Amino acid sequence: MDMPALPDSVSDAMAQASPQAMAEYRRKLREWEEAQAPFNAYWNSIAEKRRGRNAKRRAGQKITLDDYVLTHPPVYTGPRKPVDPSAPDRPRKTIPMVPDLIQAAAEHFQFAPQRPASEIEFKRAYAQVAAAAGLTREQAVRVYSFETGGNGNYDMQSGYRGPGTRPISTAIGYNQLLTTNSVELFAEQGDAILRALQEKAATLSGAARKAMDSKIAVTRKMVAFAQSVPDTWAEHEKLANTEKGWALHAMVLDIDVGPHLQTHKLLTSVHFARAKGHARPLTAAELEMMNLTGDGTGLDMVTMPQAMREQVPTSNFFQRGGYERNPVASRHNTVAKLLAVTDERMEVNGRKPGAQELAAAF
Numbered sequence: 001m002d003m004p005a006l007p008d009s010v011s012d013a014m015a016q017a018s019p020q021a022m023a024e025y026r027r028k029l030r031e032w033e034e035a036q037a038p039f040n041a042y043w044n045s046i047a048e049k050r051r052g053r054n055a056k057r058r059a060g061q062k063i064t065l066d067d068y069v070l071t072h073p074p075v076y077t078g079p080r081k082p083v084d085p086s087a088p089d090r091p092r093k094t095i096p097m098v099p100d101l102i103q104a105a106a107e108h109f110q111f112a113p114q115r116p117a118s119e120i121e122f123k124r125a126y127a128q129v130a131a132a133a134g135l136t137r138e139q140a141v142r143v144y145s146f147e148t149g150g151n152g153n154y155d156m157q158s159g160y161r162g163p164g165t166r167p168i169s170t171a172i173g174y175n176q177l178l179t180t181n182s183v184e185l186f187a188e189q190g191d192a193i194l195r196a197l198q199e200k201a202a203t204l205s206g207a208a209r210k211a212m213d214s215k216i217a218v219t220r221k222m223v224a225f226a227q228s229v230p231d232t233w234a235e236h237e238k239l240a241n242t243e244k245g246w247a248l249h250a251m252v253l254d255i256d257v258g259p260h261l262q263t264h265k266l267l268t269s270v271h272f273a274r275a276k277g278h279a280r281p282l283t284a285a286e287l288e289m290m291n292l293t294g295d296g297t298g299l300d301m302v303t304m305p306q307a308m309r310e311q312v313p314t315s316n317f318f319q320r321g322g323y324e325r326n327p328v329a330s331r332h333n334t335v336a337k338l339l340a341v342t343d344e345r346m347e348v349n350g351r352k353p354g355a356q357e358l359a360a361a362f
Contacts, residue, residue, distance in 0.1 A: 035078025
């Protein structure tokens, strides 16, 4: 049977990799795999314990210390993973920046987000929406202080610090929403956002009313797009990785829609905790844990008694890659320490001008 020809990039790479180079690569790969064995065993036990806790929760059973891995991850000192000399070079995934998001909105929805005239205008809009929805000033301001360092703007993108720098993720705004967050919020909270826009439209007239009606029509199309797939993170992530998904993320910058997206990101965590029977109001640090790790994982930490917080390693709440990329979680390596350092950073950053300005907006 005739076999299809390999792409030029693959055949060229294989031709350039000598038998000696491939033999050396396989030797180094075996060494790397052997060095990885204890780490794979540790993180497999983390995943197994997590599955066990989830099963016990579904059955209404009490979670105990035995349901967590109580040792910290081993420190890796082995070799780096070798590079396969026969593998073709793959271009690095491009992280869209604010101009890319705005361009996507223009191309796919013929719409430009309405940017605020000033930073304080956006802060006031956010404070008004957040307070009306039931978020406290302390929750909103302290999460902002932690996520942005206390001075972040409404269009702040993670890692981007001006010309010559690149973002490290698509996280934008006061709560640092990712593209997938925006798609998920449109899918799950889109109807509530539309109602809020319609209520505002009822108070307007003339050109302002016409502009709002246009924004509502675009938002309705965005909601329909987000709801066109099953309501799962994986499906929303697929949409978020398209240019049309980027267009939804651009609405984080809009003076009317953006505050609702930011508010609902935190509010869904509050509602999730209540629905799971957690009646006590969440502290800002606890809310941040849910914002950082996801509602289910965050609630696992939030509902833990203080005595257990002192003993349970933070590694129980992360995948290996996320844990190793998060120096805060790995350095402050118990639940109690992580919550304490989160509170401390909120306190320090809350004294900065941006945080003080947001607090005054409430």
